[in-house]
Amino acid sequence: MKPIVLALAALVAPAALAADQPAVDPARVEATVKAAFRSAPPDWQPRLIPDETLKECSATDNSPTAAQFEAIQKREAATIRYPDDGNFVGDWKKGERLAQSGYGLRFTDYPPRNPNGGNCFACHQMTRQEVSYGTIGPSLLGYGKARGTAPEALKTVYEKIYNPHATFACSLMPRFGTNKVLTVEQIKDLVALLMDPASPVNQ
């Protein structure tokens, strides 16, 4: 019976897709994008091309199937590079400046005049002092206080910032490490901002 069920599923699937997915050929979407951003310099071309993970996330409106979810997390976890010295925690003060800064990678940011920022406050509440925070991501107030400073907890936060898809496939958050938005040192500073007991996040 199994092959028949599978065959039926294959027949039904495209119709179900057509109901909530636009009937647009993906290749055409890509060609349209290429044409609309044709002034992009050659080294910006990769920005126009979604990788496998982004393709799957976009096609499923960020709700991948269970199988895709597993595969994405495995694939993305493999991209994470760890600090050479095994230390995940930097300077929370530097981290706070990074969290405030939205500088970098916009087409008006060249040649770079500042390091790239993480712009964390754009989407997350993080400290009591900063009332101008966004709500696309969850509040991170007291993040470290709730999790402690055990090495495994620090490593988990590092991984979450480096590549959020490794722990939650199709997360809306940028892959700051994998996409080379932030350096390993910068990510360590953000880990400190979240986890250091002295950080304003944990006051």
Add this chain to the structure above:
Amino acid sequence: MRRPLALLAAGTLAALALAALPQTPSRAQDGETEKAIERYRQMLKDDPWSNPGLLDADRGEALWSRRRGPQNVSLEACDLGRGPGQVEGAFAELPRYFADADQVMDLETRLLWCMEKLQGFNRSDLLKRPHPAGGQPVKELGAIATWVASKSGGAKFAAPLGHPKEKDAVALGQALFERRSGPFDFSCTTCHAEPGKRIRLQGLPHLANPDEARKVIGEWPAYRVSSTHVMTMQHRLYDCYWQMRMPELEFGSEVSVALVAYLVNKAAGGEITAPAIKR
């Protein structure tokens, strides 16, 4: 002097309202913050003549009927969909398919086409710097678009979907709206897929939801207080892609038109209030 003063006063009151907020964030404070921002918006809206965008609409009206370009003709022969020179209500029925160009066009793309084909302007010149820098007034095409949109004030969005290419533009727009790429992995849905979200203090409309799309799409072209000029819808999309760390979106591109088609389709039945005032 009255207009800038009115704006300044509104801005100052809003800043005071925001500064008066308690310093301990909470869910309740989120609500207070939203209310303070809403008061600021309301103050900007209360005096419709305080809207500097109306000056650009006036400029656009003069530009429409002035003989310009290498052909030295006005745009009065430009067909925005209701026949040559018919401006009243035209914006409410855009984007639409134009047989002469064999493509779907939104208002700005259609004006680009008329300025090229009728007035003889060089297309690549018009594409070079289509949007104003901060503090600079909206470009001529944008001023004309502001006026044309204002001539559909009070009308409701009713873009036609009878032509297959019109349906196709909406579907393409949806695919683009949901498409993630770039160094931040963003799509339009990153910010606009849920109700009640903010970037910093700026509220984000859930644009796939017709109720929310109807409230905001008809506001564009709009005078934007933070950049002190009128921003057209295509400029708004260009600015979103800037924020998304994507390259410069080409004016009049198929991506621009398809996204406008998708948004206007979501906003179908929504009232046109352009030029509105935005933060």
